[in-house]
Amino acid sequence: MPAWDEKLRAEIEELYARYAELLDEGPLEAWPGLFASDARYRIATRENVQRGLPLALLSCDGRAAIEDRIHAIANTSFTVPRRTRHLVSGLRAPEPADASLRVEANFAVYESLHQDPSQLHSVGRYRDRLVRDAEGRLRFHEKLCIVDGALVPNSLVIPL
Amino acid sequence: MTHGAPDLRWPDAGACRVPYALYTDASIYRRELERIFHGPCWSYVALEAEIPEAGSFKTTFVGEVPVIVVRDRDDAIHVLENRCAHRGSTVCRESAGHARMFQCPYHQWSYRLDGALQGVPFARGVGGQGGMPADFDRSAHGLTRLHVARRGGVVFASREDAGPLEDYLGAKMLRWFDRVFDGRPLRLLGISRQRIPANWKLMFENIKDPYHASLLHVFLVTFGLFRADNPSRTEMDVTGRHSALISRRGGDRAASAATSEMASFKQALELRDPRLLDIVKEFPDDATVVMQTLWPNLIVQQQANTLATRQIVPKGPGAFDLVWTFFAYADDDAAMLERRLRHANLMGPAGFVSIDDSEVLDLAQRGIRAAGDGAALALMGGRGVEDQDHIVTEVAIRAFYTHYRQVMEL
Numbered sequence: 001m002p003a004w005d006e007k008l009r010a011e012i013e014e015l016y017a018r019y020a021e022l023l024d025e026g027p028l029e030a031w032p033g034l035f036a037s038d039a040r041y042r043i044a045t046r047e048n049v050q051r052g053l054p055l056a057l058l059s060c061d062g063r064a065a066i067e068d069r070i071h072a073i074a075n076t077s078f079t080v081p082r083r084t085r086h087l088v089s090g091l092r093a094p095e096p097a098d099a100s101l102r103v104e105a106n107f108a109v110y111e112s113l114h115q116d117p118s119q120l121h122s123v124g125r126y127r128d129r130l131v132r133d134a135e136g137r138l139r140f141h142e143k144l145c146i147v148d149g150a151l152v153p154n155s156l157v158i159p160l
Numbered sequence: 161m162t163h164g165a166p167d168l169r170w171p172d173a174g175a176c177r178v179p180y181a182l183y184t185d186a187s188i189y190r191r192e193l194e195r196i197f198h199g200p201c202w203s204y205v206a207l208e209a210e211i212p213e214a215g216s217f218k219t220t221f222v223g224e225v226p227v228i229v230v231r232d233r234d235d236a237i238h239v240l241e242n243r244c245a246h247r248g249s250t251v252c253r254e255s256a257g258h259a260r261m262f263q264c265p266y267h268q269w270s271y272r273l274d275g276a277l278q279g280v281p282f283a284r285g286v287g288g289q290g291g292m293p294a295d296f297d298r299s300a301h302g303l304t305r306l307h308v309a310r311r312g313g314v315v316f317a318s319r320e321d322a323g324p325l326e327d328y329l330g331a332k333m334l335r336w337f338d339r340v341f342d343g344r345p346l347r348l349l350g351i352s353r354q355r356i357p358a359n360w361k362l363m364f365e366n367i368k369d370p371y372h373a374s375l376l377h378v379f380l381v382t383f384g385l386f387r388a389d390n391p392s393r394t395e396m397d398v399t400g401r402h403s404a405l406i407s408r409r410g411g412d413r414a415a416s417a418a419t420s421e422m423a424s425f426k427q428a429l430e431l432r433d434p435r436l437l438d439i440v441k442e443f444p445d446d447a448t449v450v451m452q453t454l455w456p457n458l459i460v461q462q463q464a465n466t467l468a469t470r471q472i473v474p475k476g477p478g479a480f481d482l483v484w485t486f487f488a489y490a491d492d493d494a495a496m497l498e499r500r501l502r503h504a505n506l507m508g509p510a511g512f513v514s515i516d517d518s519e520v521l522d523l524a525q526r527g528i529r530a531a532g533d534g535a536a537l538a539l540m541g542g543r544g545v546e547d548q549d550h551i552v553t554e555v556a557i558r559a560f561y562t563h564y565r566q567v568m569e570l
Contacts, residue, residue: 043510047255048350054501055350055486058510061502064432069505075429076378078516080523115526150255151481152354155518156510 009093012103012130015138020086023158028074031159032066036131036139041066043145043160046124057147057156073157084121084158085110094130101130101138107145109160111153122160124148166191168570171535175561176543180531183359188568189477195567196456197223197474202309202316202328204458204471205229205239207485209313209346210256215273218256220483221473222306222317228252228262229315232273239317240275241304251303262303275303312341314469329454330397336404336452339443340462345490349501352484354509356518358525360457360472360480361560366517367453368560370394370405370551371540376520379512382429383437385409385464386449389416392551400545400559401455407551409439409448435502436512439464442496453556455563463513465496466503478525482518484508 015034022031035041041060048055060066073079092104104127111121124147131141145160166187171177182188197203203222206229210218217230219242226242228251244251244264251264251271261278263270270279277298285291306317309325314337322328329337356363366372373386380386392407431437439448442465452460459470466486473481484507488500506513528536538561541553545562548555564570 044350045352051256051350053348053350054497055352055504056501057352057508059501059505061435062433065436067432068436071429071432072379072512076382076512077519078376078378079519150353152352152509154354154356154509154522155515157515157519 005093005096009091011138012093013091015130015140016088016091016105019140020088024084024086028070028158032063032070034140035063035066035143036133036141037063039063039066039140039142041140041143041159043147043156045147045150047150049146057152058159069159077157079155079157081114082157083112085112085118086160088126101141103128103130107160109158111158119153121153122147122149122156124160166570169533170565170570174543175545175558175565176537176539177535178538178557178561179533179535180528181533183362183525183528184477186477188570189474191568193223193474198225198319200318200320200322201456202318202322202325202454203456204314204454204469205317206237206315207313207346207348207469207487208237208310208315209348209487209490210485211237213258215258215260216256217252217259219252219254220471222319223474225319226250227306227317228303229317230259230262230273236274237308237310237315238274239306239308239315240271241306243303244269245277245301245303271303275305277302312338312343313346314341329402330399332395333397333402333404333452333454336395336406336450337454337460339445339450340460340467347488347490347492349486349488349497349504352486352508353481354484354518355475355479355481356521357479358521359477359528360474361564362521362524363459363472363480363482363517364453364560365557366521367405367451367459368403368556369554370407370556371554372520373551376516377513379506379516383431385437385513388552390551391446393547393549394541394551394553394556395547396545396556396559399563401563403453403556403559405449405451405551405556406447407449408446435499436505437464438499439503440496440499453560455560461507463506464503465499466507467500468504468507478529482509 019034042056043058044056087108088105090106094101108123109121110118112118127144129142130138133139205220206218211231214233217228219228228240228242230238242250242252246269249264249266251262261270268281272278283292306319307321309316311325374381374388390407395404450462457472461468468484468486471483486504488497538554538557541555545559
């Protein structure tokens, strides 16, 4: 088994920690900055992915669309107040020779609504590709969140 | 058949007041299952595009009854109760797939695609011992078959005969149904599902309630997709149980009297990726949105270029599953397919527009749960139940409950 590039691994872990932190702690407006300008972000169910069906729960083609999604959450969506908590585990870093920087990880997102106990909202797998921006920082180029569950518990508001 | 009616008080003879108990009472829910979902009503179960070949199947529900929808070799479509005739086990454990026959995992009784019982292991015993009685008649023990109706690539089922589908929908509703399901083959884009913690009737009311659309849905108003002063109509069939909301988008995004009533109107917002609003006219008429509710479990959505069926699956008085099946036409070009998938972001459990509805339904049920003997008001647009040429109205809700009271004998 090839050894991890420890420096790259540390950068990737920091990127994923920042990703979760911006969604859970805010500011939400900074979250799109973790994506390349031509990034694709999709949330799809395992059912549709396995059947080869193109529908996503949410799909953003380009960072502009990702920004629109965040602005909608902040300005036009009616939602009951909530807080999310993203737990990311089992990070599988790219092979050293893989120039496309594919990364996979598990995610579990808990949701705390204003009058209810915290509950698991979604659990699944990230299948991502990273890229370096002009300043050499790691950014998401493609991010696919595959949701395991058959049903969304009511709404999917905060990105996974 | 039914014992004494549930103890329910309607504040008046009509449907301008709706008792909150309808949304919470377990005995009313059981009566709804008996008289509506499990009775002589056409429930949506599938698009033919989901089961394209002989042996293709999907599983779903008619009311609370699990069913298998399967295409047979002769192109017939059967809807079968998903319960072994032997001792009641669920037979088919997958949500969709392909089968040559259905086999129960427990004792491996096997059924043909039309539900007929085919194989019973050890029916003749083993070594002269055991076996089924000589008078056991397989033909009497298949999977229970439901009545099936098909139109325009859509499949309906009923547990009791509901008569011809054309009569059930009626000419006015057929016009809007056939507008989308015009006979062109469909293409399945995918399925989304959510469990909404509210009574199933609140979902129907939400789609029969154009009054809320330009007040709750800031996205629709902000980006000019829908406003209270758009040319619109609210139509019902003769029974009042079905309805269609028809609206034509105006180009005007400026503030006006129509937007002044909306607390959250934000004129200055612009989309950074305006392709979401790149709408192509594809139907012969001018309507840009048509939302149909077809009793008891179907919403047909045409909004911009996103098309979907929304199936309501009740899960007790306090919850229902909403199953969204998004589709395209088989002859759509690549640009239209991409457009439909982009517009799908408006809808579904994460939709720019539809999130508002699932969120507000949660709030509605929380408030109603503690409402006791109270009743809701449905007075917007007057007290009548006739079609109206605008959408500042709750007439479709009144028409729905007028029919509901008759069917439920409440």
